[in-house]
Amino acid sequence: MWDGFIWGGTVLTVAGLAALVWCMVTVARAKSRKLDDEGMRAVMRRVVVVNMAALAGSVFGLMFVVLGIMLGR
Structure with a gap:
């Protein structure tokens, strides 16, 4: 069960980081x-x-x- 928390959290974190990269690229394009x-x-x-x-x-x-x-220990 706790493995699901770990992998789900990892997916959520990577998705958030990808969205942050999208934000940086969008602002850079708008400035250019x-x-x-x-x-x-x-x-x-x-x-x-x-x-x-x-x-x-x-x-x-x-x-x-x-x-x-x-909690998985």
Whole structure:
């Protein structure tokens, strides 16, 4: 049972990290296109939501991994 926590947490953490990379790439592309102020705000609004969800997913994933390791003994 605890192996499921470990592997599920690992998948959640990797998904969160992939979303963080997506956020970085999206912002870099927006900066290179030299968008106007309103266009940049629209991009950043979407990126901030994904960024917060990715951070939360990574945190919960790491918590599941630690719980699985600690309680699986």
